[in-house]
Amino acid sequence: MIAIIDYNAGNIKSVMKAFAYLNEEAICTRDYKEIIKADKVVLPGVGSFEYAMNQLKRYELDKAIYEVVDNDIPLLGICLGLQLLFDGSEESPGCKGLSLLGGHIYKIPEDTGLKVPHIGWNSLELSNDGRLFKGIDDNSFVYFVHSYYLRAADESIVKASCDYGVKIHASVEKDNIFACQFHPEKSGDIGLKILKNFAETDYAH
Helix, strand or coil: CEEEECCCCCCHHHHHHHHHHCCCCEEEECCHHHHHCCCEEEECCCCCHHHHHHHHHHCCHHHHHHHHHHCCCCEEEECHHHHHCCCEECCCCCCECCCCCCEEEEECCCCCCCCCCEEEEEECEECCCCHHHCCCCCCCEEEEEECEEEEECCHHHEEEEEECCCEEEEEEEECCEEEECCCHHHCHHHHHHHHHHHHCCCCCC
16 A cells, blocks of 8 residues: 655645556555555655645654654655755755755756746656666656756765756655656656556565
C-alpha cells in the first residue's frame, strides 16, 4: 500500500489517479500510524517552502517522514516535496528543511530570457543509473511547474537533470529516498513508468 501524505500543500488528486491507473493501492492520509506502516510513501507538494514545512510540523508529519526513512520504507518527494527533503530554500530564508539530503534550493534566475516559473515539458539528461528511470530513454520529456530548483551537495545522488537557463537537478535518489522536481503524474507514459518503477522498488539494506 502506498501512503500519499496529505498536509494541505499537495497536488494529491492527480497522484492518486496515476497510481489507480497503475492498479496500485494508494491512500491519502495524514495519520501517523498509516504512514509508517505503508509499503511506500509519497510526499507531494505545491506552494511555498515555509508554508509546507509549517504544515508538516503542524500535523507532526515531519516526525513520520523521519521514521519512514529510518525504517527503510521507500519515500518519493514530488515537486515541492523534493525541495523539502533538503536543507533550505531561497524562497524562505531562515526556514529549515527536513535535511534528509544535503543541498539547497535556489530561485531560477530571471535574466536568462526564459519565463519564470518554468512551466512545461523539458527533456531529462539521465545519469548515475537511477532506479526510477529503469527502462526510460535518455532525453525523455517530463512536465515541470516550478520557480525554484535544487542544487544537490553530492552530485552522485543526481539521477536526472535538465537545462533551463541553469542546470537543474531534476531527480535524486539515495538509499530509500527518491525525489523528482517534475510531476511524474502529469508526464504521460514516461511519468507513469517512473511511478511504476517506484511502486515496484524493493529497498532493503
